[in-house]
Amino acid sequence: MKRVNILGATGSIGRSTLDLIERAPDAFQVVALTAHRDVDGLADAAQRTNAQLAVIADETRLDALRDALAGSGVRAMGGEAALCEAAAMDVDWTMAAIVGCAGLRPIMAAIERGGMIALANKESLVSAGEVMLAAARASGATILPVDSEHNAIYQCFDSRAPDQVRKVILTASGGPFRDWPIDAMRDITPEQAVAHPNWSMGAKISVDSATMMNKGLEVIEAFHLFPVTADQLDILIHRQSVIHSMVEYVDGSVLAQLGTPDMRTPIAYTLAWPKRMATPCPALDLATIGRLDFEAPDAARFPALALARSALVASGAAPAILNAANEVAVAAFLARKIAFLEIAAIVGDTLERYTPAAPDSLDAVLAIDAEARVRADERVKDCVV
Numbered sequence: 001m002k003r004v005n006i007l008g009a010t011g012s013i014g015r016s017t018l019d020l021i022e023r024a025p026d027a028f029q030v031v032a033l034t035a036h037r038d039v040d041g042l043a044d045a046a047q048r049t050n051a052q053l054a055v056i057a058d059e060t061r062l063d064a065l066r067d068a069l070a071g072s073g074v075r076a077m078g079g080e081a082a083l084c085e086a087a088a089m090d091v092d093w094t095m096a097a098i099v100g101c102a103g104l105r106p107i108m109a110a111i112e113r114g115g116m117i118a119l120a121n122k123e124s125l126v127s128a129g130e131v132m133l134a135a136a137r138a139s140g141a142t143i144l145p146v147d148s149e150h151n152a153i154y155q156c157f158d159s160r161a162p163d164q165v166r167k168v169i170l171t172a173s174g175g176p177f178r179d180w181p182i183d184a185m186r187d188i189t190p191e192q193a194v195a196h197p198n199w200s201m202g203a204k205i206s207v208d209s210a211t212m213m214n215k216g217l218e219v220i221e222a223f224h225l226f227p228v229t230a231d232q233l234d235i236l237i238h239r240q241s242v243i244h245s246m247v248e249y250v251d252g253s254v255l256a257q258l259g260t261p262d263m264r265t266p267i268a269y270t271l272a273w274p275k276r277m278a279t280p281c282p283a284l285d286l287a288t289i290g291r292l293d294f295e296a297p298d299a300a301r302f303p304a305l306a307l308a309r310s311a312l313v314a315s316g317a318a319p320a321i322l323n324a325a326n327e328v329a330v331a332a333f334l335a336r337k338i339a340f341l342e343i344a345a346i347v348g349d350t351l352e353r354y355t356p357a358a359p360d361s362l363d364a365v366l367a368i369d370a371e372a373r374v375r376a377d378e379r380v381k382d383c384v385v
Contacts, residue, residue, distance in 0.1 A: 001029045004271075007087055007106050008097030009033040010041035012202050013120045013146065016264045017095045018045055020271060020279065027277075032086040034098070034106070037061055043068035050074075053089070055082045057102065084109040093271065095146070096121050099204060100327055101369050104128060108362055114139040118270035120146035122217045123327075127320035128365040129224035143225070144270040149218050150225055151266035152244035152257035162227040167248040170218055171238040172297065175210040178237060182301055188340035190333060207330045211343055212297060216308020217326075220319050223312060230312050235305065237295045242284065260284050303344040311351065316358030317368045318351060324372035325350035328380060338383040346383075350376045 004021065008014045014035075021028045030049040035042035037058045043065060046054040055077045056065045062078030069076050077085070087094065087109040094110045096103060097120040107124045110117055112135050119125070124132055136143055145151050149170045158164060176195055177185055194206040208214035219233050236246075241261040248254045259265045262281040271277065297305060304326075311318040329346040332338045338346070354375050359365040 001027060002093055002271075003029050003031050003091040005032045005034075005086060005089060005091045005094045005110070006030070006097065007034050007083070007095060007103065007110070008036075008099065008120075009045050010035040010038040011097055011099060013097040013263060013267065014045075014095065017097070017118075017267050017271070018049065020264055020268055020277070022049065023280070024277065028271075031089055031091050034083055034086055036098075036102070039064045039068055043072075043074075046074045047072050053077065053086055055086045057083055057098075080105060088113045091115060093118065095267075095270075096124070097146070099123075099202065101127060101324065101366065104362060104366065108132065108135060111135045111141045111143070112139050114141045116142045116144060116270070116273070118144050118146050118267070120267075122147065122214075122221055123323050125221045125224045126217050126323045127369060128359070128362055129220070129319070131359065131362050131365060133224060144273055145221075145225055146263075146266050146270055147218060147221070148261075148263065148266050149245040150222060151269055153222065153226060153247060155257045155269070156245070156247040156255040157226055158247075158249075159227075164249050164251075165228065165232070165247060166250050167232050167234055168222060168226060168228055169234045169236050169246040169248065169254075170215060170222065171236050171241070171243050171245055172212060172215045173209065173239060173241045174237040174295075174297070175212060177210055177301070178239070178298075180301075185301070186339060186341055190336065193333070193340060203334055204327070204330055207333060207343070208326070210340075211304045212302035213304035213308065213326050213330075213344070213347075215297075216305050216311075217323065219308055220312045220322075230309070235297055237297050239293050240289060240291075242286075242289060242292060258284055304347065307344060307348050307351065317356045320359065320365055320368045321351055321354055321372040322347060324369045325376035328373050328376035332377075332380045332383075338380055342383055346376055346379045349379050 030051040032053040033051050034055040053075045059078040065076045083106040087106040093116045095118045096107045101123050103121040193210040194203045243256045246256040264279050268279045311322040325347040329343040
């Protein structure tokens with residue numbers, strides 16, 4: 001049996017991972033599950049899977065977790081140190097699905113332990129890519145990308161001959177506002193922004209899809225995951241979300257990974273790697289789909305793409321600042337403190353006003369992240385909705 005941890009077990013990725021694991025109970029043994037504040041969801045999942053340990057990040061919820069697990073035999077812990085302790089446990093495979101920079105320390109603990117890390121946390125490579133990858137090289141950890149785009153690239157990229165790759169093309173649905181006039185986007189509500197046309201995702205990633213910041217972050221992530229230059233990374237809007245990404249070779253061949261828009265497919269790829277496993281995902285029916293459409297993204301409608309590109313080129317602290325400011329701005333939008341179009345404006349302003357030295361450690365990354373959040377929040381307070 002493969003021993004597994006799920007960091008972020010109650011989010012959409014964690015729930016999809018549990019769905020696959022519970023369909024193959026003889027293949028997997030759950031060691032530890034973690035969640036941010038969802039005591040009921042965490043306790044239920046821990047008891048269903050006979051987990052050894054359940055960790056709640058919000059330590060004020062630890063007593064409630066202990067009550068929910070009373071008599072189950074599942075050990076309960078709380079707080080960031082407990083998250084890192086769980087992440088460092090001796091397992092074969094870890095799903096790293098804690099959202100945002102809150103996942104950096106636990107993910108680093110898992111990487112330093114070694115083994116297979118299924119990475120569903122964009123921020124770890126965006127904010128601390130060089131630091132994380134150096135730790136992976138030192139421990140021998142294998143990082144397997146879970147994002148549908150990077151998972152697709154991983155399946156199509158010939159790592160034995162990277163010099164034969166001409167271009168990597170990340171596809172994007174374009175989100176719910178790909179056809180809206182820019183003037184109409186000024187009045188977008190949080191409810192409209194989280195209503196993704198193709199994928200079922202959490203609120204933050206859905207807003208990132210609507211601004212296309214998610215694709216900008218994915219370009220930075222791909223730069224760290226694959227041996228390519230920034231100029232070799234392209235973005236193409238593909239409305240049907242059937243082709244998840246493509247790799248173009250020097251001979252003109254283009255390899256693509258296709259599938260229905262269901263995150264259980266890339267999760268299963270990492271869970272069974274280097275083999276494959278059956279999933280309940282519906283089969284891809286191209287005859288019914290009928291057509292596949294492609295277009296270049298509109299730079300004016302999606303300024304977040306240029307911000308991400310500039311952060312990648314600047315390197316150093318810029319990607320961490322980009323990510324931190326975006327998290328603050330998205331949270332403010334969801335709380336109705338700022339308008340939709342101000343998300344990118346706040347990110348750009350923070351990047352322009354804050355230029356610290358490049359981080360050389362995880363502590364340095366987190367310090368930059370914290371300061372960028374303060375500066376972005378100051379900008380939020382200047383906005384009037």
